[in-house]
Amino acid sequence: MSDTKNVILAGVGGQGTILISKIMTNGLIRAGYDVKQSEIHGMAQRGGSVSTQVRWGSRVYGPVFGEGEADILIALERMEAVRYAPFLKPTGIAVINDYAMDTLTTASGLEEYPAGCVEAMQKEFATIVLNAEEIAAELGNPKCMNVVQFGACCDVLGTPEIDWEEVVAETVPEKFRELNRKAFRAGRAAAKEKAQA
Structure with missing residues (x-):
């Protein structure tokens, strides 16, 4: 039996998914x-969807996996969580x-940002939910949101x-x-707090 673990990371261009x-x-x-x-950049420069896949184990034969094969989904944005849930x-x-980040279509008013993304995920999967942007802002730099999010997921990596x-x-x-050390610790602490709640 394979010991390979699969993680998919999803976000919007500029969030630091890569x-x-x-x-x-x-x-x-x-x-x-x-x-x-593996990396799929999409329209990263324009705020489009960005995803990467990471696979590890004693022997991994390829960089890409298909639907229904991820052990962990790390989503930097709630609509991206739903997009990559399959x-x-x-x-x-x-x-x-x-x-939530506006896409080109939601920012221009062509469509509305969907409601209930997090709740839909919670109904189907075990979830850890936090507002990494808020935590990063409290640390003085919203751009370290991605490392806050990584801190939140590190314990579930096994x-x-x-x-x-x-x-x-x-x-x-x-x-x-130093900023990213603090961001990592804050995300990890937030996830532990959620797990104990």
Whole structure:
């Protein structure tokens, strides 16, 4: 039986989805896992959907998996959580940033942003929901929202042997290390608090 784990990360262009997958990949490789990563940028420059897939285990044969195969979905935006929900196994876990970003069509008034995205996910899957943007803003920089979100998901990755905070610090530019350490810790603490509630 395969020990491969599959994670899909989803967000909107500019949210830092690819940075999170890079942090994850760096940590897993250093821990000795065979790791494969793929990226789908979409219309990233225009606020379009962005997703990446990360797979790891003792032996991984390809970077891409299909619908119903993800163990974990990490969504940086709530509508993106719903968009990529078909990739989750029924037993999968969704880590959702309760945050909405206007798309081109919603910003222009051509369509309305859908209501009930988080609630729909909670009905179908085990979820961890937090407002990473709010937490990042409290730290003084909303741009570290992605690392807050990564902190929230790190315990469900099932890799306690990896010092994820150190991996974050080594992956981000030096001038942002302390901010991202704080962001990681804040996200991890928020997820633990939600789990105990």
